[in-house]
């Protein structure tokens with residue numbers, strides 16, 4: 001029988017109003033995967049709970065198992081990603097990753113790789129570098145950790161390495177012989193870019209310098225791939241980023 005009290009480290013990826021004074025907080029945690037927890041009194045101005053349960057916070061939390069949701073009974077904020085609040089240009093980037101993590105991760109299964117991917121990406125976005133490239137790397141790596149690793153080398157139809165582009169439904173690069181009209185043609189540089197983003201550690205992503213065309217193509221490829229296999233749906237942040 002599991003204890004009624006448990007602790008975990010987590011990233012706040014969403015908060016919602018709950019009743020008069022409470023908030024329902026969605027956390028991506030290190031040990032417990034993604035789940036919602038109630039923060040009692042978190043909407044009162046002076047609540048000691050308020051600061052640690054804001055979106056874009058990393059903290060250590062103590063929970064008491066409640067009837068509907070776990071209740072946060074203790075919180076120790078470790079890191080607050082304030083640049084997403086203070087810089088309106090940065091905000092949609094941080095929100096996009098939070099929304100994507102929320103939509104793509106379904107259960108309460110621990111996935112430390114995803115946890116560290118989101119944490120590392122939020123940190124990197126606060127530094128200088130190509131922000132859109134961090135989002136593309138996140139999309140590819142998150143899909144891989146969720147078991148939908150995109151095939152970036154051989155055509156699944158014939159095994160050819162002569163790649164023409166990407167088949168979203170196939171989840172793979174495809175050759176000319178196996179081509180279908182709804183596939184996405186890719187520049188050879190874009191194919192190389194996708195491979196590199198998936199292979200290199202996250203912190204090395206900002207050292208890559210792709211062309212605008214390569215970034216546009218990869219953005220289309222990733223969106224189509226995610227929509228087909230993981231169906232994140234409409235995201236508020238995506239609209240903000242497109243603007």
Ligand SMILES: [Zn+2]
Nearest residue numbers: 155158175178
């Ligand atoms: Zn083929």
